[in-house]
Amino acid sequence: MKNKLILSVLSGCAFIPVQAQVHTNFIVINLDDVGYGDFSYKGALGYRTPNIDKMAAEGMQFTHFLAAQPVSGASRAALLTGCYPNRIGFSGAPGPDSKTGIDAGEETIAEVLKKKNYATAVYGKWHLGHLEPFLPLQNGFDEYYGLPYSNDMWPYHPQNGIWFNFPDLPTIENNKIIGYNTDQSKFTTDYTDRTINFIRKNKDVPFFIYLAHSMPHVPLAVSGKFKGKSEQGLYGDVMMELDWSVGQVLQTLKDLNLEENTLVILTSDNGPWINYGNHAGSTGGLREAKGTTFEGGNRVPFIAYWKGKIEAGTVCNRMASNIDILPTLADISNAPLSQNKIDGVSLLPLMKGDMEMIPHQYFFYYYRVNDLEAVTDGTYKLIFPHKHRTYSLFPPGNDGKPGEVKEDFELKEPQLYDLRRDAGESYNIINEYPEIADRLEKAAMTTREDIGDNLTNMKGANRRPIGRVNK
Template identity: 65%
Template sequence: MNRKWLLGTLLSVGMVPTFAADYTNIILVNLDDVGYGDFSCNGAYGYKTPQIDLLAAQGVRFTHFLAAQPISGASRAGLLTGCYPNRIGFSGAPGPDSNYGIHPDEMTLGEVLKQKGYSTAIFGKWHLGSQHAFLPLQNGFDEYYGLPYSNDMWPFHPQQGEIFNFPDLPTYDGNEEVGYNTDQSCFTTDYTTRSIQFIRKNKNKPFFLYLAHSMPHVPLAVSDKFKGKSEQGLFGDVMMEIDWSIGEVWKTVKELGLEEQTLIVITSDNGPWANYGNHAGSAGGLREAKATTFDGGNRIPCIMYWKGHTQAGTICNKLASNIDLLPTFAEIAEAPLPPRKIDGVSILPLIEGDEQANPRESFVYYYNRNDLEAVTDGEFKLVFPHKYVTYGAYAPGNDGKPGNLATVELRASELYDLRRDPGERYNVLHQYPERAAKLMKIADEKRKELGDNLTRAKGTEVREPGLVAGKERKDL
């Protein structure tokens, strides 16, 4: 039986799960292409993010937080299901004509929390499939306003007609298309306004707000409130407006007296799109950027604040990932986990400051359709031979136009000591063979489970994505 159909039926006839008075609201802010170095508390230049910095000062700042994959669609699929994206057959960034998306039997964060009576909303970018069956209202969310995929998948892409042929970009309100090629300078404000309205409407019951800003993914756009305000040009202006947005949401929580019962999480889907130059962010000195499994692509900022639970000024260096958010939120809400196997682990002890806790002992870096490119235990990282895009062969682009990229090949495995070399520059494989062997064992076990195209391992626990007949699968 389709579990989503059953849950929807129960809700439609009034059989809403009850919830105790003692509950925790959850606000998840997921930014687009924000690199590790793009908050001023992480060293950003030319602009300030004071609201984000204040949340970090009063909460927990994670320094080794990894995206499920270094590209938008797959990363968001991992975040919302608690799975490595390849476990659920999800890869890349599905475009307007793609026939795949979230399978109806996969439970999303929205569906997990609705088991405990949460109201749920997403305002912003979805990117788990744009066909009707894959959209938010069919996958655990009560409200949706925003874009079904990336904001550059439209006719005004700088490489339209050369590489891409995108149709008009729809804006959705619920399941309805309410506009095409909308002026993107309004999105950050509109998402913020909708978020505040949702919080106020649900102030007396548990809610889950997923604020998935379209920015600062290119094309950049900012409202008149922040245009020309930063020393770093349009990118800095956009980051200042995002910071304002987060501040407005936080202010609403405080005004309603909900601060002690609301967890706020701020993170990103992947690293910066570095070949866009002055319209891109910073990986903060990490190697490479988005669309690579070096840490410039996977390591992302993450800040969590929960008054009365987080200890002010905490820095957490433990390994964690956005796939860990689902089991963490489930534990907080006392909600059952999905019946299908997931890969995330609860990091609630890290949020609450348990210095002895180490819930995530390893992480595997998959990319493309199902390539296992690296594995880490949080201290060392073993990278396997693979081809990858490098941002260092050419100068980046400027003012919204991308620079050229080059494809290079890593021909032999390399080991990096991330404690001393977070930039992944020095191969210490021969100095630490025992650590390499430990990581190789983890990788071999995961290959048996999830497969690996690079070694032609099939995997025994890979599930299919949702599919729509007559559409071509397109991964970007």
């Protein structure tokens, strides 16, 4: 009688099926020192990158994507917080003697996504502070394995004892040092295997993986799977192995039927370190390279792959930056942003095909501690007088040895370039277009008042302090 009563009650109600919650997973692959011309679809010679080429062919590639600073630590701080790094007091590439790192008051991508119950992991290079308060597990990540800073900050640096005195390089798992001076030829495989295992373990819940490869930053190292496989020597071997890694990740998503609810992003922290010659990548013809705010230092590859959501083979020419990654993932996941001011904007409209969207009216090229060295509207770029690194005065080194660079080459007069016609920044047109230079100067003054500028002795009203420990 009881069962009949239940059936009778149910028969009078409309049946509403309960749908499983749909979520989007995120994988951000951040390569180290990869140049604008380093993939075969971009013209690289002597090796192929078929998996990355496939990502570009089946996803969206951005042609004008800028790292917030042309140096590793600051660029990574920008990617993970959505801020110009100098807004949060971050600059340069902190090393083993640093007492600073990302402040506890800042929110990383992992912390933002934790609000939506994401499982989070980072495998690879961290570089936001190596002391325990600054490590990933204290910044929203569930798992961490990798190097706390650059892989050349170790006793085997070719200039150790001359310019540097680096101690042993730790490998860290979660918060624990598990070894020193680890054979670097294993890292690309290790990072990849851990990424795949994390995907399999969390295939039924939302996840975010930050896969921050140590390569192809010098010293180059490659596993036996790819050693000697390219026509370009060790650099080509390393690029082939990184492409293999991307392929393994994409195949895992396909095997687990996760392609349609996983956004995969591929980019680089800054341009190539070209004074390392045959152990360095290609800027694709852009001026200068890593450590400079010319286009070769800031402009990097960016591919977004999201099967069924991003139209295959799309090319986006809008100016965007790695400060936009955090707000994009927050937008897609409907996760609330930090109460702190950030500088990035969501690129989701562009990914959906709204090519009329303009993410940024201006982009500001900061470097060193807080020097505003240039500003662009995406077409014209105004460069202010400043001292900068130049590679062009000296031949590069080879086989792991760096060539000379001049660190304080002085640019004495402002310069204006039309990046549409002159992405190599060769022809100064400031005398022909003074009104454009004036407009860009006014935009620069606004951000000087906001974030500051050491070159003009302006402190900025809205800078926040970097994290610091007294040890």
